[in-house]
Structure formats: C-alpha cells, structure tokens
Amino acid sequence: xxxxxxxxxxNYLEAWxxxxxxxxxxxxxxxxxxxxxxxEDMDAIRATAVGWNSxxxxxxxxxxxxxxxxxEQEGLIRNRRPGLLQRLRGIFAPLPRPALAGAYLAAxxxxxxxxxxxxxRQVNHYRWIQGTRESSASVGTHLDSxxxxxxxxxxxxxxxxxxxxxxxxxIVDNYITLCEKSVQEEPENEMARDYLFAAxxxxxxxxxxxxxxGE
Amino acid sequence: MPEAExxxxxxxxxxxxxxxxxxxxxxxxYSLCLRMVGNTxxxxxxxxxxxxxxxxxxxxxxxxxxFSTWLxxxxxxxVLMKLRRKSGTExxxxxxxxxxxxxxGPRRDFGGPDLRLSGSIDxxxxxxxxxxxxPGYKAVFVLxxxxxxxxxxxxxxxxxxxxxxxxxxxxxxxxxxxxLHEELRSRAREDRKTAESISGGEG
Amino acid sequence: xxxxxxISKQPVLMAAGGIxxxxxxxxxxxxxxxxxxxxxxxxxHPIVTIHNPDGQVTxxxxxxxxxxxxxxRSSSQIEIEAEQTGNRIDVITREASETIAPxxxxxxxxxxxxxxxxxxxxxxxxxxxxxxVLGDMNVETVAAPVDLEDAAGYLTxxxxxxxxxxxxxxxxxxxxxxxxxxxFLDIRSYHISxxxxxxxxxxxxxxxxxxxxxxxxxxxxxxVRFSPADSxxxxxxxxxxKVYNEAKLLPSAHPHHFIPKFGNSLFGMFNTGxxxxxxxxxxxxxxxxxxx
Numbered sequence: 154x155x156x157x158x159x160x161x162x163x164n165y166l167e168a169w170x171x172x173x174x175x176x177x178x179x180x181x182x183x184x185x186x187x188x189x190x191x192x193e194d195m196d197a198i199r200a201t202a203v204g205w206n207s208x209x210x211x212x213x214x215x216x217x218x219x220x221x222x223x224x225e226q227e228g229l230i231r232n233r234r235p236g237l238l239q240r241l242r243g244i245f246a247p248l249p250r251p252a253l254a255g256a257y258l259a260a261x262x263x264x265x266x267x268x269x270x271x272x273x274r275q276v277n278h279y280r281w282i283q284g285t286r287e288s289s290a291s292v293g294t295h296l297d298s299x300x301x302x303x304x305x306x307x308x309x310x311x312x313x314x315x316x317x318x319x320x321x322x323x324i325v326d327n328y329i330t331l332c333e334k335s336v337q338e339e340p341e342n343e344m345a346r347d348y349l350f351a352a353x354x355x356x357x358x359x360x361x362x363x364x365x366x367g368e
Numbered sequence: 369m370p371e372a373e374x375x376x377x378x379x380x381x382x383x384x385x386x387x388x389x390x391x392x393x394x395x396x397x398y399s400l401c402l403r404m405v406g407n408t409x410x411x412x413x414x415x416x417x418x419x420x421x422x423x424x425x426x427x428x429x430x431x432x433x434x435f436s437t438w439l440x441x442x443x444x445x446x447v448l449m450k451l452r453r454k455s456g457t458e459x460x461x462x463x464x465x466x467x468x469x470x471x472x473g474p475r476r477d478f479g480g481p482d483l484r485l486s487g488s489i490d491x492x493x494x495x496x497x498x499x500x501x502x503p504g505y506k507a508v509f510v511l512x513x514x515x516x517x518x519x520x521x522x523x524x525x526x527x528x529x530x531x532x533x534x535x536x537x538x539x540x541x542x543x544x545x546x547x548l549h550e551e552l553r554s555r556a557r558e559d560r561k562t563a564e565s566i567s568g569g570e571g
Numbered sequence: 572x573x574x575x576x577x578i579s580k581q582p583v584l585m586a587a588g589g590i591x592x593x594x595x596x597x598x599x600x601x602x603x604x605x606x607x608x609x610x611x612x613x614x615x616h617p618i619v620t621i622h623n624p625d626g627q628v629t630x631x632x633x634x635x636x637x638x639x640x641x642x643x644r645s646s647s648q649i650e651i652e653a654e655q656t657g658n659r660i661d662v663i664t665r666e667a668s669e670t671i672a673p674x675x676x677x678x679x680x681x682x683x684x685x686x687x688x689x690x691x692x693x694x695x696x697x698x699x700x701x702x703x704v705l706g707d708m709n710v711e712t713v714a715a716p717v718d719l720e721d722a723a724g725y726l727t728x729x730x731x732x733x734x735x736x737x738x739x740x741x742x743x744x745x746x747x748x749x750x751x752x753x754x755f756l757d758i759r760s761y762h763i764s765x766x767x768x769x770x771x772x773x774x775x776x777x778x779x780x781x782x783x784x785x786x787x788x789x790x791x792x793x794x795v796r797f798s799p800a801d802s803x804x805x806x807x808x809x810x811x812x813k814v815y816n817e818a819k820l821l822p823s824a825h826p827h828h829f830i831p832k833f834g835n836s837l838f839g840m841f842n843t844g845x846x847x848x849x850x851x852x853x854x855x856x857x858x859x860x861x862x863x
Contacts, residue, residue, distance in 0.1 A: 167538040190484060194545050197486040201494045202513035205403070212398035216416050217390055220423075221383070227618065228656025229423055230383045310666075311625055312673055313696040317714040317732040321749040324769050328789050332853070335810070344810055344834060348789065348853050355749060355768065359731065361430065362713070421707075424618060428691070428709055445725065445743075504781065527745075527764055528783060532847070 162188045170195055292353050293329065299360050300326075309366040318363050325356045375435060379427050390419060393436060396515070397443045403510045404447045406499045414450055418443035434524075440517075441525045444507050451503040485548055497547040505540035512537050611638045611655045616706065618659040619684055620691040625676040626664070628694045632686035632703035639683040646675035689724075716751075734770070752791070767791070775862065778803045778846035789853040796862040797841065804844035810834035811854035817861050 162169075162181050169178060169192065182189055224230040300322070309315045332349035339345060369377075369388050377385035397418055402411035421442050429438060498506060507526065511517045512533070517525070522533040619638055621628055626645075633639075638660045642651045648671045653662045664678040677697070684690070689706040692699055695713040702720040709727045710717050716734040719726065723742040728735055735746055736754040743762040746753055750769040758776025764785045765772055771791040778784065778801045786793050790812075797803070797818055807814050813835060820839025837859075850857050 167534065170538060170541070171534060191545070194485040194548075195541055197489060198494065198541055198544055198548070199513050201489055201491060202509070203516075205491050205494065205514050210395070210399050210402055212394050212415055213412065216394070216398070216412055216419075217387070220390065220416055220419055221387070223420060224386060224423055226657035227424070227659045228381075229426075229659075230381055230386055310671065310673055311676055311696055313625070314713045317696075321731045324750055328768055328853070331789075342810075344808065344851075345853075348810070351766075352768075352789075358430070359749065362731070424689070425691075425709065428711075527762070529849070532783075 303360045303364045328352045418446045437524045448503050497544050508536040509540040607642045609640045618689045620661045622663045622693045624695050626697040627679045628699045630682045630701045633683045641681040643679045645677040648675040780845040782846040785849045787851040790855045792856045794858045798862045802842040803846040803848045805848045806838045807850040807857045808836040809852040812856050814857045816859040
C-alpha cells in the first residue's frame with residue numbers, strides 16, 4: 154500500500170517498531186519531521202527500558218526464609234522419611250522416561266522450527282518446508298514406537314479407564330493422520346501444521362498418562 | 369543441581385531442590401514484581417506469593433512448557449490480580465487495556481507539537497509513567513522492553529496470541545509517550561512559572 | 572490445626588507437629604460399603620487434595636473454618652487416608668490388596684470446604700462436582716465428567732474423555748480434553764482457553780470488556796451465543812469445515828489478526844470490539860448465533 158501521509162504511517166508504526174522497513178515508509182520518514190519525532194521518542198523509551206533492565210534487583214533474604222517456613226508448615230518440604238505425601242506423588246507425578254522425554258523434546262524442536270518459520274522462509278523457503286516435513290515425520294515415528302511399548306505394558310485395573318485411554322489414543326492417532334495428510338497436501342498451511350504439532354503433544358501427554366499405569 | 373533434577377526432587381519434597389529453584393529464578397521474578405508495582409514491600413509479598421503458588425502446584429508440572437515460562441506466568445497472574453484488587457473493580461484480569469478516552473485506542477497526534485523525549489527521560493521518569501499504565505499494558509511492556517522476553521515467550525506467559533502481545537506492546541509504548549510528554553510539558557510550565565516569578569521579583 | 576472429630580469406631584493417631592492422620596485398618600471394617608466422616612480445623616485458604624481412582628467426588632463450600640470429609644467405600648479392599656499438615660488436607664484412596672477387583676475400587680466422597688479453599692482433584696472415573704468454591708482449582712480426570720457451579724479463581728481442568736460443564740463461573744478457565752465436550756453457561760469469566768479434539772463446545776455467557784475467549788477443537792461443533800449488548804472482536808476459522816454467523820460485524824478497528832490463506836475464516840468487530848473471541852476448528856463447524 155503506498156504511504157501517502159502521516160495517518161498511513163501511524164497505522165504502520167507498530168510494524169515499523171517490530172523491524173519492518175518498507176521503502177515507502179522510509180521515504181515518508183525522511184521527509185516528515187513529525188513522524189520522525191514519534192519514532193525517535195519510541196526508540197528513546199525502548200532504550201531507557203533496556204537500561205532499566207541492567208538494574209535487576211536481588212530479593213532480600215527474608216523472602217526465602219519466610220517461604221521456607223511456610224513450605225515446611227504445609228508439608229511440602231520434608232526432611233524426614235517418606236510418608237503418605239511422597240507415596241501420593243509417586244502415584245500421580247509423571248515419572249521421567251527417556252522415550253517420552255525424547256518425544257517431548259522432538260515435539261518442542263519441531264514447534265520451535267515452525268514458530269521460526271516466517272524468518273527462515275525468507276531465506277530458503279523450500280528448505281524450511283522440507284525441514285519441517287522431515288522433523289514431523291521423525292516425531293510421528295518416535296511416538297509410534299513409544300505407543301507400542303506403552304500400550305503393551307499398561308496394567309490399569311479399572312476397565313472404564315483402560316477403555317477410555319485406548320479409545321482416545323485412537324482418536325488422537327486419527328487426527329494425526331488427518332493433519333499429516335493436510336500438511337503434505339498444503340505444505341504452506343500454517344494452521345494445519347499447528348494442529349499437527351498440537352496433536353503430537355496431545356499424544357505424548359496421553360502416552361505419559363498411560364505409562365504411569367504401567368509395570 | 370540442574371533445573372530438571374531440582375524440579376523432580378522438589379516434587380518429592382526435597383528442601384535443597386526448592387531452594388535451588390528459588391535461587392535460579394527469584395531475581396527475575398522479584399524484578400518483574402518490583403517494576404510492575406513500584407514499591408519494594410509489595411514486590412516482596414508478590415514474589416513470595418508467586419513462589420508459594422508455584423511450589424504448591426509443582427506436583428502438577430509435567431514439562432509441557434518451560435519451567436520458567438510456567439513460573440513467570442504464575443508471577444504475572446499474581447501481580448495482575450493484585451493490581452486488579454487495588455483498582456477496586458470487577459474488571460477482567462487483563463484489566464482496562466484501553467485508555468479512558470472514547471476512541472478505544474491510543475490517541476494519534478497528527479500535526480501536534482513536536483516534543484522530543486530523547487535526552488529528556490531517564491529511568492525514574494519512565495518508572496513513574498509505567499506505574500500509570502493499565503495492568504495489561506504494563507505487564508507486556510515490562511516483560512518485553514525491560515526484561516527482554518520475545519513475543520512468543522510473552523504469548524506463553526500471558527496466554528495470548530503473538531499478535532496480541534505485539535499490539536499491546538505498541539499501545540503501551542504509545543501511552544507511555546503521551547504520559548512522558550505530559551510530564552515534560554508540566555515540567556516546562558513549572559520552569560516558566562519559576563522564571564517569571566524570579567524576573568518579576570527582580571523587576 | 573491438629574484437632575479433628577471422628578464419627579466412627581476407627582482409631583486415630585495423633586502425631587506431633589500439627590499432623591493428623593485418619594486411617595482405616597484393613598480387615599476391621601465390614602465387607603459391604605461403609606461410611607467414614609472426618610473433620611479438620613483449618614485457617615484461611617486451605618489446600619485440599621483428593622486422589623481417587625474411581626467414584627464420585629462432590630465438593631461444596633460452607634461457612635465453617637473446617638474441612639469435612641465424608642467417604643463411602645465399596646469394600647474393605649481399599650483404604651481411605653486423610654492427612655492434615657498445617658493448612659493442607661490430603662485425601663487418598665489406596666488399594667489395600669494387589670488383587671483387588673475393579674468393582675471394589677470405588678470410593679465416593681462428599682467434602683465440605685471453606686469457600687476460599689484451593690482444590691486439587693484427581694479422579695479417573697466416576698464424576699467430579701464442585702460448587703461455590705472460589706479458590707484456585709486443578710482437576711484432572713480420565714473418564715470422569717467434571718461439573719463446576721459458581722466457582723471462581725484460576726481453574727484448570729484436564730480430562731481425557733470426560734465432559735466438562737461450568738455454570739455461573741468467574742475467574743480464569745483453562746480446559747483441555749481429547750474427546751470431552753464443554754459447556755460454558757452463564758459464565759462471567761475474563762479468560763477462557765478451551766481445547767478439545769473431538770468434543771463440541773458451547774459458550775453461552777458474558778463477554779467481559781477486554782476478556783479473552785479462545786475455543787478450539789479438531790472436529791465437532793463450536794457454538795457461541797451472543798446478545799445485542801455484547802462487544803467483541805471476532806476471528807473464526809475452520810480449516811476444512813464451515814463457519815455460520817448471525818452477528819453483524821464491522822471491520823476491526825486495529826486489525827492484527829493472522830489471516831490464514833487456507834480454510835473458511837471470518838473476522839470483524841461486533842459493536843465496539845472490547846472482548847477478544849478466537850474460534851478455531853480443523854474440520855468442525857463454527858456457529859456464532861444470537862442468544863434466544
């Protein structure tokens with residue numbers, strides 16, 4: 154859109170402050186003292202804020218002392234032998250499992266790649282799409298192998314819970330298939346890719362729940 | 369002790385693990401609280417409350433997001449709730465992020481006088497102006513411009529979209545510009561009055 | 572905070588340091604269902620956690636500075652433990668035998684708490700029902716449905732297949748499920764983030780000024796009902812499905828939407844666009860309809 158005046162530049166100011174510098178906006182700024190003043194003010198505010206950050210403050214010791222006392226009173230800090238609370242956490246706290254940790258890590262890497270997409274896209278569009286495809290394929294394969302190991306070792310006693318977990322795993326697998334197909338057919342479809350990564354994370358979370366009921 | 373190990377041990381009630389997590393993050397959380405509320409006593413209470421909530425909920429942390437994101441989200445919510453109670457309204461936690469004018473957006477000063485902030489503002493001016501921002505603007509400005517978080521991190525902390533984070537930041541900066549200009553004009557008026565009273569006395 | 576009142580013939584152990592235990596002894600109770608009641612004195616903002624594999628968990632607020640736990644267990648094959656540490660009450664249903672039959676796993680709870688209590692509830696199957704509690708809440712189930720009434724605070728609910736319903740709730744809500752459906756009725760919340768894969772989502776509540784409402788699913792129907800006085804900025808996208816709209820929208824005052832190139836989308840402002848409403852579906856249907 155050709156920039157015709159200050160009003161247009163004002164509408165564009167947000168993008169300008171995020172680093173976008175189209176030629177017509179630069180041209181307007183060269184010729185307009187008023188808009189230049191606004192940009193300089195915004196830069197001054199940002200520079201002062203950055204300087205403020207260098208003065209990060211150390212909290213006083215009494216915060217930790219008070220916090221620790223409260224945590225002990227509530228039984229969240231324990232220095233005695235394990236009791237009911239620790240057994241309770243052992244039942245429900247997620248146990249770190251290398252396979253699942255790997256799946257989470259892979260999903261995070263793929264998600265990070267997808268978020269950084271718009272920047273990389275300007276550099277090498279094809280490589281970015283190819284990279285995302287390969288990463289998501291490896292996440293899917295990894296999750297499938299974790300699924301096989303987890304499902305076979307589940308020892309949940311409650312048949313309602315077992316049925317629900319299996320049924321919902323099938324639902325998530327179905328959505329992963331649909332989303333993978335969508336991403337393959339339309340590689341530039343960011344929404345499909347977001348849904349795919351969300352489905353991977355859902356599956357990893359569900360497998361973590363199932364593994365807690367395993368041997 | 370690495371953070372992941374500290375989290376695991378804290379979930380089992382290990383005192384040293386709790387302290388490790390506190391030492392790793394307390395400076396950032398306390399600074400955030402201090403910049404949002406502007407006084408040390410309140411900032412100390414809020415930082416303590418944020419960590420207390422965190423440690424109470426730590427057994428529910430499953431690693432879906434970065435621990436620091438989770439903690440900073442808690443801290444921001446604790447501060448925003450405090451600011452909401454202070455304002456005495458039942459408004460949403462994101463509070464009134466629009467200025468009190470009727471336009472519903474930051475004023476656009478077309479053709480107004482060209483005052484310059486560069487060289488005229490310092491940390492104290494800025495801090496006073498930030499204290500006057502609505503809580504939602506304040507949070508995004510402090511997280512981004514002061515503490516250096518990226519928009520995708522702020523989106524995770526504040527549970528908003530990246531676009532929303534950018535939009536709120538822009539509105540916050542525009543509002544700060546207005547507030548700082550008002551302060552400059554007010555200072556200029558005071559200086560003029562002082563100069564007039566001195567020259568009147570000499571005349 | 573170590574006092575409690577026991578109405579049963581079960582023995583109680585008192586320990587130093589404000590810790591109170593209430594235990595069932597295996598074998599001492601009859602084989603059929605029996606009922607246990609325990610009381611714990613608490614101060615402001617107590618934390619109450621309940622971990623129950625199967626059964627109905629009902630939590631109600633009352634005006635006393637006390638937590639009352641009434642448990643009904645289906646067999647003596649499970650133990651019900653309730654422990655108080657400071658201002659925190661932990662209630663857990665534990666299997667007393669490794670060879671327990673599924674039908675013997677069930678324990679039902681009725682718990683009365685001060686209205687400012689913070690709740691953490693894990694109930695795999697059965698049901699969770701909470702009313703008039705205003706503290707933060709974290710509820711996790713597998714198949715159990717979750718019903719909240721007149722709740723407030725920071726509410727996070729996660730189910731695998733359980734449905735979720737929230738009536739007259741306020742505060743901040745984060746709800747996720749795989750196949751559970753969600754209903755938000757007469758809601759007055761400033762922030763709702765709800766995601767389900769296969770379930771339907773119904774929102775019939777107030778859009779608060781500067782509130783944020785993000786409803787997302789893969790398939791199923793998302794229905795949002797609005798009234799003429801509401802004010803919201805809307806973005807609605809269904810990648811493979813349809814979007815139906817009855818709201819007369821104007822272009823947004825500050826367009827900042829990410830506009831996807833694919834799918835069916837709708838963006839705009841209703842009245843002055845004060846709240847932010849984001850609706851998203853993979854291949855489901857999105858309905859923006861007038862309130863009856």
